[in-house]
Amino acid sequence: MARRDVRREPGKSDAQPPRKKSRWLRRVLVWGAAFALLVVLALGIAVAMAARSMPGFSELKETAAGQTIVVRARDGSEILTMGPSPGTWLRSDEIPQVMKDAMVSVEDRRFYSHFGVDPLGLARALWVSFTDDKRIAATSTITQQLARNVFLNNSRSFDRKAREAVLAMALEAKFTKEQILELYLNKVYFGGGAYGVDAASRKFFSHSARDLNIGEAAIIAGLVKAPSRYSPTADVQAAVQRANIVLQLMKREGAIGAAEADAIDVSTVRLKPEAGQNSARYFTDWVLPQLDILLPETREPIEVWTTLDPDMQRSAATAIQANVPRGAQGALVSLDRDGAVLAMVGGTDYVSSNYNRAIRAVRQPGSAWKLFVYMAALEAGYLPDDRVVDEPVTIGGWSPRNSGGSYAGPIDVRTAFAYSKNTVAAQLGNEVGFGTVASMARRFGITTPIATNPSMVLGTSDVRLMDMTRAFASVSAKGLSVEPYGIVKVTTAQGAVLYQHQGTTAQQLVPDYVAAGITDLLQTAVNVGTGKAAQIGRPVAGKTGTTSSNKDGWFLGFSSGITTGVWMGRDDARAVPGLQGGAAPARAFAAYMRVAVAKRPVEQFDTDLKLPEWQLEPDEEHLYGDPSEYYYVDEQGNLVDQNRRNDWRDDPYPPPDQQPADKPTPPAASPDFLERAIGGAMEQRGGDKGPQGGGQQGALAGRGGRPAPLLKPEDIALPPGPAR
Incomplete structure (x- = not known):
């Protein structure tokens, strides 16, 4: 039988013939129509059943118009009834x-x-x-x-x-x-x-x-x-x-x-005159939306028991109104040692503006941000008594200056913090790394974006008052994390509990000695430094903050287990003449705290620096430390559970008995150690004068005589002015 030569026309393929395609298309349409019909049928049945079981018009008229919610303070008194x-x-x-x-x-x-x-x-x-x-x-x-x-x-x-x-x-x-x-x-x-x-x-x-x-x-x-x-x-x-x-x-x-x-x-249009509403409405506006998350679906009347202290709330509102500069706004948040919100003021007048500046506003914190700079330095090995030099510095083209333009020369870390020396903060931030400072802020609960350029050490990244107060509360808790909350429990009108607050497990954010060191610095700032107006006759630790051109004023501090943050400024971010953190905000803090701590015993701060053994070792072990005292953060600076087991897959130098068979054993001594042991490094550093030597490199030597590195970060734009 002769073989037939089949030739394909150009552009033709082995695709299915049109008849077969149309057959598949008809099948899709038929099945789609059948599915749509089933959906419509099911929907019709559902609608018919719902309509049949639905109450009549007169019955719907009689149903309650809305859910009644009674909000109570921590003493059981009624704050607000909604219905x-x-x-x-x-x-x-x-x-x-x-x-x-x-x-x-x-x-x-x-x-x-x-x-x-x-x-x-x-x-x-x-x-x-x-x-x-x-x-x-x-x-x-x-x-x-x-x-x-x-x-x-x-x-x-x-x-x-x-x-x-x-x-x-x-x-x-x-x-x-x-x-x-x-x-x-x-x-x-x-x-x-x-x-x-x-x-x-x-x-x-x-x-x-x-x-x-x-x-x-x-x-x-x-x-x-x-x-x-x-x-x-x-x-x-x-x-x-x-x-x-x-x-x-x-x-x-x-x-x-x-x-x-x-x-x-x-x-x-003429409006009905509104009776004045107390400042507690800022607090209730914050907690009530949380019910949608905390409660199952319910329309029965409920009672919300909160953490708010009525006396403290009245004192907070009075302190803000009495001290805020004319034309400016003020906000205050006060936390108990477990994170319970004792008082919250979101503005000077709820009726004229219900915008909650304590929760929603984001503003520059100024020198209050130095809390994170100095904690990073303390964790890196600095001590409050270590010597630093307050002198003009330039970091990649940026030259910070102190308030008033003066420089104190050689001083200790404690004094530099107490008098809010910008040049020292800039040098410390440069030495430990601006990313390290940002990571510290993230660790302590700052949720807003953080810049990592040199000027960030002076508080140029916007923050929320609640977040900053939470950070200071964690310092007051000796480095343990604090989670703010406002609802203790929710019950029905008959008393059945629908929700009960369960405290979260606190995490150690920094070692004890870091918390003790920063508390030492914060206490000195109030005793003799920029925060003297915050003194209340008992131990207070805190920090002022003032942004460029006096646009924002802050004071944050703690005493007797209560942590309070105060912010003042204009909503349009215009300058407020004379506004400084150590003035009106510190006075408002003191006026409130005198009432807040009046019934609490006086508590002395634990500022005894009990350094870990690894930091007291005379050899190079102090460079590594005890892993049990360390925190862990991911690439974004978020805290990871520090109790996790160390896995050799994450450790470049695991114990020998945990190494995989195909992974070579690391050398017993690192190249850097060998170089130091044979004196090569010493020959190159023969002119180094150590921490007491001259020049900028010796100015910021920390514990153990470690000279600070040369200041060579990337260039950034010059900020508009100093922070205080």
């Missing part, structure tokens, strides 16, 4: 049409056309999430929000969102649009304990919602997105800006005319 404010249920025909239009325009513009879930809005949100657009697209319709408010909680899990969608479609199947809108407007939360438009109108405008005008309706409608942020009693400017957005949306949707929208001046 429904007085208001009247308004029928749909009693609610002004402008209120309905405003709410639909801003929350769900396709409310009257969707079936509970808005497919177009969902598709838009998905598109935005896959683009570079930074806007946040809302996906919850008014019906979904009603389902969440009535039946669910505010968790962000996929399961909750799925149940929310099913319940929303069930609501649409059982009730009319007007009934749904009536339920929503009478149950939605508008802030300040106001559930429903009538309660909100009475709270903010002193009249019933039946009499709302367009401007007032726009303010109320704008609150749903973020009640605390846009509340007119907390931030009038933010409330007005949000209301203007609502008006523009109403104009776009045709609810009001362009001329009418442009003629409305929301800033002229």
